Amino acid sequence: MGDTPTDHPDFPELPATAWALLGLLSFDREMSGYDLRKWADNSIALFYWSPAPSQIYAELRRLEQLGLVTSRPEPGDNRKKRLFAITPEGTVALTAWLAHSDPGPPVLKHGLALRAWLGHLAEPSRLRQLVIEHRDQMRELAEQAATVAERGREQGWRHPTVVIDWSSRYYTAQAELADELLADLQRLEEVGDS
Amino acid sequence: MGDTPTDHPDFPELPATAWALLGLLSFDREMSGYDLRKWADNSIALFYWSPAPSQIYAELRRLEQLGLVTSRPEPGDNRKKRLFAITPEGTVALTAWLAHSDPGPPVLKHGLALRAWLGHLAEPSRLRQLVIEHRDQMRELAEQAATVAERGREQGWRHPTVVIDWSSRYYTAQAELADELLADLQRLEEVGDS
DNA sequence: GGGAGCATGTAACGGGTTACATGATTGG
DNA sequence: CCAATCATGTAACCCGTTACATGCTCCC
Numbered sequence: 171m172g173d174t175p176t177d178h179p180d181f182p183e184l185p186a187t188a189w190a191l192l193g194l195l196s197f198d199r200e201m202s203g204y205d206l207r208k209w210a211d212n213s214i215a216l217f218y219w220s221p222a223p224s225q226i227y228a229e230l231r232r233l234e235q236l237g238l239v240t241s242r243p244e245p246g247d248n249r250k251k252r253l254f255a256i257t258p259e260g261t262v263a264l265t266a267w268l269a270h271s272d273p274g275p276p277v278l279k280h281g282l283a284l285r286a287w288l289g290h291l292a293e294p295s296r297l298r299q300l301v302i303e304h305r306d307q308m309r310e311l312a313e314q315a316a317t318v319a320e321r322g323r324e325q326g327w328r329h330p331t332v333v334i335d336w337s338s339r340y341y342t343a344q345a346e347l348a349d350e351l352l353a354d355l356q357r358l359e360e361v362g363d364s
Numbered sequence: 365m366g367d368t369p370t371d372h373p374d375f376p377e378l379p380a381t382a383w384a385l386l387g388l389l390s391f392d393r394e395m396s397g398y399d400l401r402k403w404a405d406n407s408i409a410l411f412y413w414s415p416a417p418s419q420i421y422a423e424l425r426r427l428e429q430l431g432l433v434t435s436r437p438e439p440g441d442n443r444k445k446r447l448f449a450i451t452p453e454g455t456v457a458l459t460a461w462l463a464h465s466d467p468g469p470p471v472l473k474h475g476l477a478l479r480a481w482l483g484h485l486a487e488p489s490r491l492r493q494l495v496i497e498h499r500d501q502m503r504e505l506a507e508q509a510a511t512v513a514e515r516g517r518e519q520g521w522r523h524p525t526v527v528i529d530w531s532s533r534y535y536t537a538q539a540e541l542a543d544e545l546l547a548d549l550q551r552l553e554e555v556g557d558s
Numbered sequence: 559g560g561g562a563g564c565a566t567g568t569a570a571c572g573g574g575t576t577a578c579a580t581g582a583t584t585g586g
Numbered sequence: 587c588c589a590a591t592c593a594t595g596t597a598a599c600c601c602g603t604t605a606c607a608t609g610c611t612c613c614c
C-alpha cells in the first residue's frame with residue numbers, strides 16, 4: 171500500500187483505508203459508520219475508492235482497539251447507532267503518518283484501456299461504444315466533483331476543496347483523453363485492418 | 365473486478381489479471397512467465413498495474429488447466445524455462461470476453477491526493493515537496509510511455525500503440541494537474557491558515 | 559401497514575502481495 | 587569466479603469484496 175516500508179515509531183502500520191477513515195474523522199465531527207460511508211462516497215471516492223460497509227466497521231473496531239478513535243452509543247436514541255470520534259492520539263498518529271509515509275505512485279486500473287489495447291480482437295464499433303460510454307461517465311464524474319467542491323467551498327473545507335477541484339479537472343481531462351482515443355481508433359479503421 | 369456480473373456462457377469467469385496475460389499471449393508469440401512479466405512491466409503496467417511474479421505463474425497454471433494456453437519446455441535447453449502460447453480456445457475466450465464483459469469504471473487510488481486532502485494536518489512545505497516529486501514522476505512516466513509507444517509503432521502493433529500513446533498523454537496531463545494543484549496549495553498558504 | 563432508507567454486523571472467499579527458496583546461465 | 591540476471595515456484599498472510607442476516611425508524 172502507500173505506507174512506509176520501514177516501520178516508523180510514530181504511527182502504527184495500517185492499511186490506507188484506516189488512515190482514510192481517520193482522516194474523515196479528523197474534521198472533528200462525530201460520525202457513525204454509516205455516515206462515514208456516505209461521506210467517503212462523495213469525497214474520498216473521487217480519488218481513492220470507497221471501501222465496502224463491512225470493512226468500514228471492521229476498520230473502525232481496529233482503530234478503536236488501538237485507541238485512535240472512541241465510540242459511544244447515540245444518546246437519547248436506543249438504536250444500534252454508534253458515533254465515532256477521533257482521539258488526540260488519533261490526531262497525533264494521523265499527523266505523523268502524513269509527515270512520514272510514502273504516498274507511492276498512484277494506482278490505475280483502467281479496464282477500458284486494457285480492452286482497447288487488445289483491439290485487434292474486438293469489433294471496432296463495440297470498442298467505440300465502450301469509449302463513448304466511458305467518456306460520458308468521466309464527464310458526469312467531473313460535474314459531480316464540481317458540485318461537491320462547491321459544497322466544500324461553502325463549508326470552508328479548504329484543503330479538501332482544493333483536492334476535489336483537482337478531481338474535477340482530472341475527470342474533465344479524462345473525458346478529453348477519451349475523445350482523442352476515439353479519434354485515434356477511428357483513424358486506425360480508416361487506414362485498414364491490423 | 366471488471367468482469368461480467370452475470371456469467372456469460374462464452375468465457376469463464378476469471379480475474380482481469382488472467383485476461384491481461386492471455387492478451388499478452390494473443391500476439392502469437394511464445395513467451396515464458398519471466399518474459400510475460402517484463403512485457404507487462406512496460407506495456408500493461410502503464411494503464412493496468414503489473415502483477416507479482418508468483419501470481420503470474422499461478423495464473424498461467426490455471427489458464428493451462430482451462431485449456432486456454434499450452435506450455436512446453438524450451439527445446440534444446442535443459443533449463444526450467446517453459447514457453448507458453450495461447451490456444452485457439454484461448455483466443456475464442458478472450459474475444460468473447462472483449463465482446464461481452466463490462467470494463468467498469470477505472471479504479472484510481474491516488475495516495476498523494478489523499479494526503480493533500482488532509483492538508484490541514486500537514487506541513488505546507490512537506491506537502492509541496494510531495495506534489496513536486498509526484499509531478500516529476502508523472503513526467504518520467506510520460507516520457508517512458510512515449511518511447512515504448514515508439515517501439516510499438518516500429519513493430520506495427522497498432523492498437524497497443526494507440527493505447528500507449530493515450531497513456532503518455534495521460535501522464536503529461538497528470539503532471540500538468542500536479543502543477544495546478546501546487547499553485548492552488550500555494551495560494552491557500554498566502555491567504556492564511558485553515 | 560409496508561416499503562425505503564438507516565445501521566451494523568458475520569462468514570466465506572479470493573485475489574494479490576511479501577518473503578523466501580532454489581538453481582541455472584551469462585558476462586566481466 | 588563471482589555477481590547479476592534468468593527463471594520458477596511455495597507458503598503465509600491480509601485486504602477487501604460478496605452475500606447474507608438482522609432489526610430499527612421514518613414517512614406515505
